[in-house]
Amino acid sequence: MTRLNCFQLPGILWLAGFSLLAFTNCTPSGGTTGALSGDAASQVYVAPGEYDEFYAFMSGGFSGQVTVHGLPSGRLLKTIPVFSLDAEKAYGFNEETKPMLQTSKGFIPWDDSHHPELSQTKGSTDGRWLFINGNNTPRIARIDLTVFETMEIIEIPNSGGNHSSPFITENSEYVVAGTRFSVPYPQADVAISSYKENFKGMLTYVSVGEEGEMDIAFQILLPAFDYDLAHSGKGKSHGWTFFTTYNTEQKTSLLEVAASQNDKDYIAAINWKKAEEYIAQGKFREVPAKWAHNVYDEKKHSATSTMNDKVKVLIPEDCPGLVYFIPTPKSPHGVDVDPTGEYIVGNGKLSSDLTVHSFTKMLAAIENKAYETEISGIPVLKFEEVVAGAVKDAGLGPLHTEFDGRGNAYTSFFISSEVVKWKIGTWEVLDRAQTFYSIGHLMIPGGDSADPDGKYLIALNKITKDRYLPTGPELCHSAQMYDISGDKMKLLLDFPTMGEPHYAQGIAASKIVPNVKKFYPIEENEHPYRALGEKDTKVVREGTDVHVYLTTIRSHFSPDNIEGVxxxxxxxxxxxxxxxxxxxPHGFAVMGANNSELLIMGGQTETLLWYPKEVGVIPFYCTDFCSALHQEMQGYIRVSPANSSIALSWSLGEEEPVQ
Amino acid sequence: MFLAVISLLCLFLFPMWRITLLAPQYPQGVTMYIHINKIAGDSPGTLQNVNILNHYVGMKFIEPESIPELKYFPYIILGLSFLGLIAAAINKSGFYFAWCVLLVALSVAGIYDFYLWEYDYGHDLAANAPIKIPGASFQPPVFGVKQIINFTAISYPALGGIFAGLAIPFAFMAGWIKQKST
Structure with missing residues (x-):
């Protein structure tokens, strides 16, 4: 095992090793194509006109969006706008979707989307919705998988950055939100150095209703650490959620060193069923908090934003049995629960070992009050009473673990740039595969659910370098797909992704395809400014506001000549x-619009606001090549001086203009 | 004889005729169903989609409300069924054969009417149609398969039409059995 050489590198090297240093010192013998064999091409080939077997939903990272890919081909199928403006689809530009991006801090046109999470029923992905967190201005969004559009965004108050989110419970009871940055609670003008006295870390449980509708059920006030990632329990551990922490040193500056001193940080184990009991008993504090709740109505084709002003907060001191801390070595990053719900993997990112806790042992330790100490009324369990085992010297910089449902786990190692396959229970390393380069998250369809589909594994790499034709200083992030159906992982495919995909989710296409809508039934359109046929089209003046009720059908606008503006x-x-x-779809673009085009699906109504600034006759046209006569799909709007007496009129074809 | 009447009345349950248009952009095809009282599609938007396609070459819009046959055809079928029941009540072979001949005559007339209707749609084109193809006919076939520019049109009787057709041999058999037994 020449590989051991890299694990014996002095500690100082792998602290500095968030470069490729460590990687370049252990160049694999297999070359940069890994174990690519001759039949890889046929395994990822999806013939023209055929469908991929899986959908993959990737976070767009700093693009704020979600991308939809097909697997095994890796083909990009759609970009779903979520937290960021999208001029192509008029998301955040048209009047209907502007409310989706409202927050207590006003209109926010961007966010940093990290972790997509599919809805689940009995621990299996069910293909109804996809949730994703916005990290910067704390939010969670819900995407409806019948239309692949963002339907709801809820803001998380009392949070400094929503990273450990959404990580759903096994029947989609809740999605969770933990603050990455602790902040003063309540927010106040205090010295940064007063962190220990004034700062707190808030965890949030967002309930998910029958129709997917979200609401903030309660928050839990925890000590000021950084809450990094989470996963909810399943099976026997259903009713619990596990959040990793770092910076238990509680520092505020030069964290790369200061927050890496403690030998162990914690995994916070939250008993949310207990929380429900405390809420029912009224043991919460209702505190003022401003948060926006934005909902898109599929019938009105419009979103509304509602501002809320309070939340229910549970304080662990008042609620015994609600929270426990499990000591876990070296700034654990991801925390992943195996399909049975028994094992909780703490991926200590500054360690070469992986720590695995036992849920059964955790319950026994709680029962026996095997506490090491207490922090703000929260018992810290004794490490050795909870730990089930460790995967020793597995690699450098473990970040995340997914499961194949056959008793194996797969952990990503950022520094040593590899995926390591190991056996649950014996903790032995079974296989390792290089990634190109520096993997962050990894994803197996259903790999964080009770029911994984262990055929493919996607590595979501942070560094691309020389993998594709160069595109200047900025490169796309690279995903890589491995066949994991056999004993050895086999690299099949590289494919580029949008933004920085952090986490991803995958699901069998058969769970989604039968429910996908093809257009919106026009008779169900309840948009207040709809025109359900050309007979309904008109132009109405209300003071200086002019409402044009326009329709599109192959291949004309009705009306297409408008005067009197x-x-x-x-x-x-x-x-x-x-x-x-x-x-x-038909598009709509008018010269000089300061916002975007519209791209309207069948049966839908969308509104573009346009300010005529100069006298003239201005063309508008359809932007989507809709038919053989698409190029003829155009019209004119005449703009007269402000003091003009020309009456409003509109027409289509040879008919007399309507006034 | 009752079988014949029931078969005929199936027209109220199932469509008479089915026309499918296939083209590269319509891999699943666009299918219209002609019932005795309406024209429907395989989806609520089908008729609109067919009309959108037709308007490029100047064909008239298919508007079921403006087709008189769809209004009086149900009464003809009801009347015919009533006559069939009377024939059954009289129970004479001659009446069965007469009813049979009447049904054949009306079916031929109906199919000829259908042909005229298709001819009209296929030939009476708007003078200002965006696409004009000299010599092209857009008339769909009554029975069979025909290429109409980029579309393959497939036209065959549907379930209701097949049952109505079966009414003819059923009535004939009723007459024949009666004749043999007397």
Whole structure:
């Protein structure tokens, strides 16, 4: 085992090793294609016109969006706008979706999306919804997988950054949100050095209703640490959620050193069933907190934003049995629960070992009050009473673990840039595969659920370097797919991704495809400015506001000649797409629009606000090549001086203009 | 004889005729069902989609409300069924054969009407149609498969039409059995 050489590198090297130093010192013998064999191409080949077997949903990272890929081909199928503006789809630009990006801090056009999480029923992914967290301005979004659109965004108050989120419970009872940065509670103008006295870390449970609707059920006030990642229990550990912490040193500066001193940090184990009891008993404090709740109505084709002003907070001192700390070595990053719910893997990112805790032992330690100490009324369990075992010298910089449902676990190691396969229970390393380069998260479809589909593993790499044709200083992030169906992992495919995909989720296409909608039934359109046929089209002036009720159908706008608009007006183009066929969107663009185009699906209404600034006749046109006569799909709007007496009129074809 | 009447009345349950259009952009095809009282598609938007396609070459819109046959056809079928029941009540072979001949005559007339209707849609094109193809006919077939520019049109009787067709041999058999037994 020449590999041992890299593990024997002095500690100082691997602290500095968040470069590729460690990696370059242990260049694998297999070359940069790994164990690529001749039949890899046929394993990822999806013939023209055929469907991929799996959907993969990847966080867009600093793009704020979600991308949808097919597996095994890796093909990009769609970008779903979630937390960031998207001019292509008018997301955040049209009047209907502007409320989706409202927060207590006003309109926020961007976020940093990290962890997609599919809804689950009995621990299995069910294909109804995808949740994803916004890290910067703390939020959780819900995407409806019948339309692949963002339907709801909820803001998380009392949080400094929503990283350990959403990590759903096994029947989609809750999605969770833990603050990565502890902040003063309540927020106040205090010295940064007063961290220990004034700062707190808040965990949040967001309930998920029958129709997916979210609400903040309660928050739990914890000591000021950094809450990094989480996973909810399943099976026997259903009813618990586990959050990793770092910076239990409680430092505020030069954390790369200062927060890496403690030998062990904690995994916070939250008994959320207990929390429900305390809420029912009224043992919460209702505290003021501003948070926005934005909901898109599929019938009105419009979102509304509601501002809320309080939350229920549980304080562990008042609620015994609610929270326990499990000591876990070296700043654990991901915390992952195996499919049975028994084993809780703490991926100590500054360690070469992986620590695995036992849920059964944890319950016994709680029963026997095997406490090491207490922090703010929270018992710290004795490490040796909870630990089940460790995967020794597995690699450098373990970050995340997923499972294949066959008793094996797969852990990503950032520094040594590899995936390591190991056996649950015996903790022996079975196989290792290099990644190119420096893997962060990894994903097996259903790999964090009770029911993994252990056929493929996706490595989501942080560094790309020379993997593709160079594109200047900025490169795409690279995903890699491995066949894990056999004893040895086999690299099959590299494919580029958008932004920085942190986590991803995968699901059998058969769980989603039968429910996918092809268009919106026009008779169900309840948009207040809809026009359900060309007979309903009109132009209405209300002071300086002009409402144009416009329709699209192959291949014309109705009306397509509009006069009587004046400089200084605010013109709202309410465009209804009358098409009732799959894949016939129409676009709408008008010269000088300060926002974006519209891209309207069949049966939908969207509104573009346009300010006519100069006198003239301005063209508008369809941006989506809709038909053989797409290029003819155009119109004119005449802009007259502010003091003009030209009356509003509109027409289509040879008919007399309507006034 | 009752079988014949029941078969005929199946027209109220199932469509008479089915026309499917296939093209590269429509791999699953666009299918219209002609019932005795309406024209429907395989989805609520089908008729609109067919009309959108037709308007490029100037074909008239298919508007079921403006097709008179769809209004009086149900009464003809009801009347015919009533006559069939009377024939059964009289129970004479001659009446069965007469009913049979009447049904054949009306079926031929109906199919000829269908042909005229298709001819009209396929040939009466708007003068200002965006796409004009000299010599092309857009008339779908009554029975069989035909290429209409980029579309393959497939037209066959549907379940209701097949049952209505079966009414003819059923009635004939009723007459024949009666004749043999007397």
């Amino acid at each position: 004046k400089v200084g007006d605010k013109v709202y183009f309410h465009v209804t797409n009358l098409e009732q066929d799959w894949d016939v």
